[in-house]
Each structure stands twice: as structure tokens, then as C-alpha cells.
Amino acid sequence: MRAIKKINNNVAICLDSNNKELIAFGKGIGFSQMPYEILDLSIISMTFYRIDNRFYKLIEEIPENVFEVAALIVHKAQIILKCSLNPNLVVGLADHINFAMIRMKKYKKMKMVFSYDIEQLYPKETELGRYAVKLIREKLFVSLPESEITSIAMHLVNAEEENEPITDGTDTEVLISEVVDKIEEFFSLTIDRSDFNYNRFAMHLRYYLKRIKEKKQFMDDNVIIVQAMKEKNPKVYECASMIGNYIDKKLQEESTEDELLYLMIHINRIINNRAIED
Numbered sequence: 001m002r003a004i005k006k007i008n009n010n011v012a013i014c015l016d017s018n019n020k021e022l023i024a025f026g027k028g029i030g031f032s033q034m035p036y037e038i039l040d041l042s043i044i045s046m047t048f049y050r051i052d053n054r055f056y057k058l059i060e061e062i063p064e065n066v067f068e069v070a071a072l073i074v075h076k077a078q079i080i081l082k083c084s085l086n087p088n089l090v091v092g093l094a095d096h097i098n099f100a101m102i103r104m105k106k107y108k109k110m111k112m113v114f115s116y117d118i119e120q121l122y123p124k125e126t127e128l129g130r131y132a133v134k135l136i137r138e139k140l141f142v143s144l145p146e147s148e149i150t151s152i153a154m155h156l157v158n159a160e161e162e163n164e165p166i167t168d169g170t171d172t173e174v175l176i177s178e179v180v181d182k183i184e185e186f187f188s189l190t191i192d193r194s195d196f197n198y199n200r201f202a203m204h205l206r207y208y209l210k211r212i213k214e215k216k217q218f219m220d221d222n223v224i225i226v227q228a229m230k231e232k233n234p235k236v237y238e239c240a241s242m243i244g245n246y247i248d249k250k251l252q253e254e255s256t257e258d259e260l261l262y263l264m265i266h267i268n269r270i271i272n273n274r275a276i277e278d
Helices: 053-061 064-081 087-108 116-121 123-140 147-159 170-187 196-213 223-232 233-251 257-271
Strands: 001-010 009-015 021-025 044-050
Touching: 001 053, 009 257, 044 064, 053 087, 053 196, 064 087, 064 123, 064 147, 087 123, 087 147, 087 196, 116 147, 123 147, 147 233, 170 196, 170 233, 170 257, 196 233, 196 257, 223 233, 233 257
Parallel strands: none
Antiparallel strands: 001 009, 009 021, 021 044
């Protein structure tokens, strides 16, 4: 195995004996000078194939210890769920955990609700969510709220397929593009569509559309949280409501308040990201 690029001290991009690219985890794997022609396989603890290279920059931005915990969670999920998982799950989950930790520090009083509906529908994924929250507490010394069990479970549910979710093929991508156009127009800004932040937002929208089409929307009692975010970020609430109504009309469905909450969180995130220029 050959290491071709360091991501951090314990993660590197490698090529296997068939010249297939993979992400390799191992203590000190990144200390060697790159490219490193012969890699000591004994130091590799986990490997992940087919991670979209659009997310390599995101991997570099996520704290090393957070990424390692996400990798352990995904490894456990592969054993328990025994099904194909989206190869980008480890990146998306690491990004979510990092964001959840930051969000908790900024909104200490905000408590999202644990979903008993999700627990009934997806018991294995919920148990993995509990394992993840426990692991985060032990490894990262952060006690995430119980609601994160649900959020992590849904990341796993969404990843239980070979590719990213597709609802109506090209129509879905057109709808996502239209949504981003509306956000740009509403806030008078430009979103860099080649950046990983756009791809992260687009992925959320694909899952959002998938849940609506399959009638599996989030349906918990987070009305108080929606109201709190509305008061704190009225423009974001107005934009999210506009986007939700637009999607509802397109799909002839009705988004729940909880979906609106998640849409607000993601819109707020993308408009405050460095990848966006006024």
C-alpha cells in the first residue's frame, strides 16, 4: 500500500495494490514523508473506500479526534447493520458530531427532543446512536443531549444504501439548484457551488426530499425550539419558510415543523460559512 497524501497525523489518502484510492486510519500514519511508497500495514486500523474526493477538504477541517471517533462509530455500524453503507458516511457523521459540539456550546439552553418514533422504526440504528453518544462522552469528553441519539441514528438510516439518495433523478438536482438560487437571492450573496460546503448542504436537501417523498419526515415536538430560533434569526426563519413552502408546492406535500427546524439550521450554517462571499 502506498500513502500519497497526508490528511492529518493519523489519516492519509492511500493507493492499494490495485491502485484503488482509499482513506486509511492508523496512529502516526501521517508522520511519514509523502508520497510514501511502502506503508507498514500493521499501523493501519481502518480503511474506507470510495469516499468522494469533494469531501477531502472537509476531512482536513474536522478535528482529528472527532474524525477518529466517527470512524469508530461507522466501523461498529458496519458490523451491526450488515448492509451496504454510503462510503461518505464517515465524513458526514464526523461533520455532524463536530457541528453538534459547537452548537451545544452556543445554544446551551436549546434541547431538541429524542424521537421515540425513530426508536420504534429503527431500533438497531437507535442503539448505535446511544453507543455513539457514549463514545463521544468517553473519547471527546463532551456530553451531547439525548436528541443526538436520534440525529446519529438518522445519519445511519440515510446511509443504508450504496449511493446518496435520489428522489427523481435530474428533477431533484434541478430543485436543489432552484432552492440555492432562492437562498442567494434572499440574502443577496453568492454560494460557491464547487466548494464542499455547498455539497454538504445539497446532501442535506437530498435527504430532506427523500424523507418527504417516502413520508418519513421528522415529527417530534420541537415547536418551542423553532420559535426560539425564529426569534433569534428571523431572516433565516423567513427564508426557511419560503423554501419549505416552495418544496411543498413542487412535491404536493407538507413539511413538518421539525423539518423546518433542520432546514433553518442548515441555511444558517451555509450563509455564515466562509465559502460564501457577499
